[in-house]
Amino acid sequence: MEARDETSRSTAQNAQLALLLEVSGTPKPGNVDREREYDDLRFEHFLAGAVGALDGFELAATGEPIGQAFERAIAGMSNQQGGNTQFGAILLITPLVAAAARGNLSREGAEAVVAETTVEDTVSFYRAFDYVDVAVDDPPEGMGPLDVRRGSTAESAIRERGVTLAELMQESADVDGIAAEWSNGFPRTFEAAHGLERSSGPVTNRASALFLALLATEVDTFVETQHDDETALEVRDRAKAVLDGEENPYELAAEFVERDINPGTTADIVAGALFIALERELSV
C-alpha cells in the first residue's frame, strides 16, 4: 500500500469519488447523468447515495467482513428518495476497497477477498435488500427460499444451505454482469481501468467514453433483466453505431431515457474502473 499523507484521499474516499465521477460523465445513453435524469430518479439522488455509501466503504477498508461493509454502504446509500441508485456499483467496488486496503489491488487480490467470504457475508448481503428495491430476475426453480428479494427473512434458509457470498455470486454469474465480475477476478473492471489510465482529458469525459466503449462490447445484464435479451442486443449494437459515427450519442441518450432503458451494469463497471484508476495514478 502506498504511503499517504494525512490530507490525501483515503481508499474509502476514492470509492466515494468514483461513484460521483461515474454519474457525472455525460452523455451516457440511458442512465442518469449530469444532464439527464428521470422525474423520480434524479442526479441529486446519486449525490446523496454517494455521500451515504462512504461509511460502508470505510468498514471494508478497515478489514470488516465484506457483507457487513456492503450492507452498511447500501443502508447509507438508501437515505434519499430515488430508490436504488448505486447498488450494483457498491457491490462491485466493496471487495476492491478491501483488496486495496490490504495493499493488493489486483485481480488476484480481489479474488482472494471474494474467496474468503462466508455464510455471514451472504446473510448481510440479503439484509441489504431490506433497504431498497432492486430489479432482479425470479430465482431458478427450487431456489425460492433464496430469492434475494426476501431480504433478511431469508436468513434461516441461507444458514441451512450454508451458501457463502462467493458461491452465491457464482450461481448468478451467467446472468448478472456484477456476479460475473465477482466470480472471475473482475476482468472487465481491471481492463476498463487500464482504458481510463491510457486516456486523457477531463475525467468525466473519459468515464463517459469508457461507458460507450463497454456498452458496445457486451450486452448489459441489467437491461436484459429489466427488459429482454433483444433489447440488450439492440443497446449494444446502437452503442457500437455511436462509436462508428453512425448515431448521435445525445439523441441515443434521449431515446433510451424515453424508453426507460438503463444500462446499469455497464455504469457499475465504469465506477469500479474509476475506483481502481483513482487508487493508482488517475488525478482529478
Added chain:
Amino acid sequence: MEARDETSRSTAQNAQLALLLEVSGTPKPGNVDREREYDDLRFEHFLAGAVGALDGFELAATGEPIGQAFERAIAGMSNQQGGNTQFGAILLITPLVAAAARGNLSREGAEAVVAETTVEDTVSFYRAFDYVDVAVDDPPEGMGPLDVRRGSTAESAIRERGVTLAELMQESADVDGIAAEWSNGFPRTFEAAHGLERSSGPVTNRASALFLALLATEVDTFVETQHDDETALEVRDRAKAVLDGEENPYELAAEFVERDINPGTTADIVAGALFIALERELSV
C-alpha cells in the same frame, strides 16, 4: 439534537452533501455548475473538493477547534487540480457544523461558536492558505504582516497581535460577504435556508433559484474583489433582470462564464443554506 439511527446522514455528511448539491444547481450564472465549467476549473474538481472536505467537517462535528477543522477541510478540498473550489463555502459551513453538533443550529448557536474562537483558530485559518490560492484584496495599510496570503508564515505576527478568528472576521466584515456572515450571526444564510424550506421540487433546482434570488439582492463581494464595484453592481442588476423575465438565465450564464465573472460568495451562502435545511427537514 435529533436522535439519528446509524444509517442516517451525520452532520458532517450533510455538510458534504450541501457542497455537492450547491455545485449541481443549474443555471447559476457565472459559476461552475452541472452544465457549465471552465477548462481549468471543472465540475469534477468540485466533486473531489467535497469528498476531501469531509474529514474537516467531522472534526468540527466532534468539537475540535474551528480553525483546526477548517484547515483540515481545506487541505482535503485541495486534493484536486482545480485550485480553490469551495474555500468560502467551507469557511461558512464549518461553524454551522459545530453549532449543529452542539444541538443549537440557530443564529445564536452559530454566534456562540464564533465568539469562542481563539488566536489558535486564527493561526490555523492562515495555515489553510498554504494549500490553495484564494483571491483576496490587499490588506489595509499597516496590516501587511497579517496578509492572509502569507499563510503559516504569518504565525508570529498573529500571536504577537493576539487576534482571534472572530476579531479577524470582524475586520473584513465590510468587504467580505462570508466575514460579514461570521460577524453578524449568519443572517443571510439562515434567511436563505428558510427560503429553501419554503420551496418545492428537485433540490438542485431550488438551489439555483435561491442563487439567482440572492444574487439579485446584494452585491457579491467575491466579484467585487475579483473585478470591481461596477461589475458587482451589474451582476446584481442583471440577476434582477432574470427574475423580472427580462433576461435569459442561460444566456447570462454563458456570458458571465465568458467574462470570468464568478459570484462565489453568493454560491457559498447557498451552500450554507443547503446545510442548514438538510439538518432540519429538507429531503433529497
